[in-house]
Amino acid sequence: MTTPPAASTQNYVGVEVSGATLRAALVSARGEVLGRREAALERDGVAAQVARVAAELRDASEGAGAVSGIGIGLPGLVNPATGNVVISTDLPALARGDLRTEVEKATGLRALLENDANAAAYGEYVAGAGRGSRHMFYITIGLGIGGAFIFDGRIWRGASGLAGEFGHITIDPEGEECACGNTGCLETVASAPNIVRRTHDRLFRDNTSSLSRLALNRDFTASDIAREATAGDDFARLMIERTGRYIGTGIAAVINLLSVERIVLGGGVMEAGALILDPIIREAGRRSFQPCFEATQIVAASLGPDAVPVGAALLARAAA
Amino acid sequence: MTTPPAASTQNYVGVEVSGATLRAALVSARGEVLGRREAALERDGVAAQVARVAAELRDASEGAGAVSGIGIGLPGLVNPATGNVVISTDLPALARGDLRTEVEKATGLRALLENDANAAAYGEYVAGAGRGSRHMFYITIGLGIGGAFIFDGRIWRGASGLAGEFGHITIDPEGEECACGNTGCLETVASAPNIVRRTHDRLFRDNTSSLSRLALNRDFTASDIAREATAGDDFARLMIERTGRYIGTGIAAVINLLSVERIVLGGGVMEAGALILDPIIREAGRRSFQPCFEATQIVAASLGPDAVPVGAALLARAAA
Numbered sequence: 001m002t003t004p005p006a007a008s009t010q011n012y013v014g015v016e017v018s019g020a021t022l023r024a025a026l027v028s029a030r031g032e033v034l035g036r037r038e039a040a041l042e043r044d045g046v047a048a049q050v051a052r053v054a055a056e057l058r059d060a061s062e063g064a065g066a067v068s069g070i071g072i073g074l075p076g077l078v079n080p081a082t083g084n085v086v087i088s089t090d091l092p093a094l095a096r097g098d099l100r101t102e103v104e105k106a107t108g109l110r111a112l113l114e115n116d117a118n119a120a121a122y123g124e125y126v127a128g129a130g131r132g133s134r135h136m137f138y139i140t141i142g143l144g145i146g147g148a149f150i151f152d153g154r155i156w157r158g159a160s161g162l163a164g165e166f167g168h169i170t171i172d173p174e175g176e177e178c179a180c181g182n183t184g185c186l187e188t189v190a191s192a193p194n195i196v197r198r199t200h201d202r203l204f205r206d207n208t209s210s211l212s213r214l215a216l217n218r219d220f221t222a223s224d225i226a227r228e229a230t231a232g233d234d235f236a237r238l239m240i241e242r243t244g245r246y247i248g249t250g251i252a253a254v255i256n257l258l259s260v261e262r263i264v265l266g267g268g269v270m271e272a273g274a275l276i277l278d279p280i281i282r283e284a285g286r287r288s289f290q291p292c293f294e295a296t297q298i299v300a301a302s303l304g305p306d307a308v309p310v311g312a313a314l315l316a317r318a319a320a
Numbered sequence: 321m322t323t324p325p326a327a328s329t330q331n332y333v334g335v336e337v338s339g340a341t342l343r344a345a346l347v348s349a350r351g352e353v354l355g356r357r358e359a360a361l362e363r364d365g366v367a368a369q370v371a372r373v374a375a376e377l378r379d380a381s382e383g384a385g386a387v388s389g390i391g392i393g394l395p396g397l398v399n400p401a402t403g404n405v406v407i408s409t410d411l412p413a414l415a416r417g418d419l420r421t422e423v424e425k426a427t428g429l430r431a432l433l434e435n436d437a438n439a440a441a442y443g444e445y446v447a448g449a450g451r452g453s454r455h456m457f458y459i460t461i462g463l464g465i466g467g468a469f470i471f472d473g474r475i476w477r478g479a480s481g482l483a484g485e486f487g488h489i490t491i492d493p494e495g496e497e498c499a500c501g502n503t504g505c506l507e508t509v510a511s512a513p514n515i516v517r518r519t520h521d522r523l524f525r526d527n528t529s530s531l532s533r534l535a536l537n538r539d540f541t542a543s544d545i546a547r548e549a550t551a552g553d554d555f556a557r558l559m560i561e562r563t564g565r566y567i568g569t570g571i572a573a574v575i576n577l578l579s580v581e582r583i584v585l586g587g588g589v590m591e592a593g594a595l596i597l598d599p600i601i602r603e604a605g606r607r608s609f610q611p612c613f614e615a616t617q618i619v620a621a622s623l624g625p626d627a628v629p630v631g632a633a634l635l636a637r638a639a640a
Contacts, residue, residue: 134479135478135479147577149577149578151471156578158455158579158581158612159455159580159581159612159616160579160611160614160616161579162579162609162611162612163577163612164577165612168576169573170572170607172493180610181606181610182572182606182607182608249490252489252502253489253490253573253577254577256485256486256488256489257467257483257484257485257486257573257577257578258469258476258478258577258578259478259480259482259483259485260478260479286501286502287490287502288488288502289488289500290500291480291482292478292482292483294480295478295479296479
């Protein structure tokens with residue numbers, strides 16, 4: 001037996017760029033996180049900031065091995081031909097630049113850009129709650145609701161490059177108007193801001209809720225609702241449970257259509273744990289074809305805030 | 321240049337077994353139909369009937385080339401490991417026998433069994449309205465509503481082997497009860513029997529409709545509704561248009577989730593032509609994410625009753 005030479009230990013830097021924050025991790029080829037960095041995003045110099053943070057991570061992990069590439073997950077659509085950002089609603093400046101090329105120049109490493117939901121999906125598939133499945137649907141529930149399919153290790157992009165728009169499935173044909181132009185999209189009731197809106201709308205009916213007391217002092221967030229539900233507040237539990245049922249209705253469509261092996265749920269709203277996961281599973285079971293439902297595992301994501309950096313790093317590895 | 325030797329001309333027999341009928345075709349390797357046979361299904365001797373009809377087709381097409389295999393599409397689930405039928409709700413006897421092996425013994429040819437919706441999807445993909453697309457969703461609307469995805473030339477089966485259950489997508493969470501246990505499945509409003517039911521339920525409100533006069537003499541069918549709509553009856557048009565909107569709502573979920581390149585619609589209900597296709601496309605457009613919708617073509621199937629035999633024959637070719 002021989003020890004593999006040190007040069008074969010390849011690590012990757014994974015970066016998550018969001019509207020306010022840059023979060024980076026040094027990630028091994030197997031998806032282990034060897035180091036982390038987080039900073040306020042420098043919107044005017046994203047490439048330079050990525051290069052600086054990547055160098056810091058490398059320097060802080062001397063002996064962990066070489067850095068072989070950089071993956072960046074961001075809120076936008078990446079042109080597969082150029083590898084650069086085409087559209088970014090949160091960070092429109094990214095679409096005007098040539099971020100991939102700039103990062104490569106600033107670091108001397110190969111860089112890869114990917115939509116953040118796709119990157120998180122890939123991270124969970126390889127190194128998180130999707131590990132061991134052949135096909136998986138990843139759902140992220142936060143400010144918006146996104147999704148991504150991974151079939152046999154590859155992100156499914158579809159004809160538009162935008163597949164996985166789980167948040168815009170119609171779950172109530174006569175429901176609320178959505179920014180997308182439709183009515184009754186899942187996102188109109190189950191995204192974090194809409195959970196807050198629904199809760200506000202009904203709070204006056206139940207002013208014994210701990211959320212009523214909270215609302216006297218400040219606006220509450222979806223995290224507050226999840227926390228009060230966990231602490232036992234009945235009204236908060238009801239709102240979380242109803243949210244789970246909406247999400248489960250959408251998941252039933254995924255199960256009926258594709259019979260995917262595993263569905264992984266991430267994003268801040270999943271902080272409510274079993275209080276939201278149980279009604280999701282119950283409603284998905286009620287609304288999907290039984291043999292399809294029985295062949296699908298519905299689980300919570302396991303990488304937490306590492307999902308995008310880890311997935312982006314592993315995509316950089318896969319592209320190398 | 322040399323003429324290819326005659327021995328390289330390979331044809332396949334494709335068979336559709338349904339509850340009442342056996343329909344067969346001799347099909348070239350490119351999907352052209354060289355001959356057809358149709359007969360009442362002999363339920364007690366399906367394998368022998370298939371062998372007899374295959375021999376008739378071969379004899380009637382002397383000079384067309386050898387028959388290299390047989391594909392059979394049927395209303396059931398096929399075990400991929402054995403190639404035999406596991407479940408058939410319409411023809412339970414098929415699941416007790418060993419149909420694939422029996423057909424091989426009776427014909428001396430390799431035989432392949434496939435679910436009928438999958439076979440029709442494959443036929444349309446290779447030789448019909450799906451030709452030229454990379455990925456396609458096929459929908460068949462008749463007694464029930466079925467579907468099948470073809471991704472890069474392969475039928476998508478999913479973890480259960482039953483993917484494509486388009487008819488059981490929830491399109492109205494508070495809708496009618498479905499045999500599957502859910503409420504508001506697409507099938508509860510848009511299958512042929514349910515179009516008839518909805519039309520009956522509302523007919524008394526509009527007794528100027530030509531369907532009212534028809535109903536005095538006999539029960540009418542979904543085909544009657546399609547025909548009266550085509551002939552200009554306003555009430556029949558309304559029922560067909562509303563059906564199209566239900567189907568379009570379900571299609572929007574497929575577009576949002578997968579951004580498939582093409583969606584092909586077959587089955588008896590599509591006899592209404594543009595009267596149903598136009599509202600389908602309109603509603604799908606209204607309820608799907610615009611860039612995904614724009615990348616999807618929604619078209620009527622083109623193989624008609626040949627879809628299952630042609631698809632089954634081409635699957636036999638692909639497996640050879």
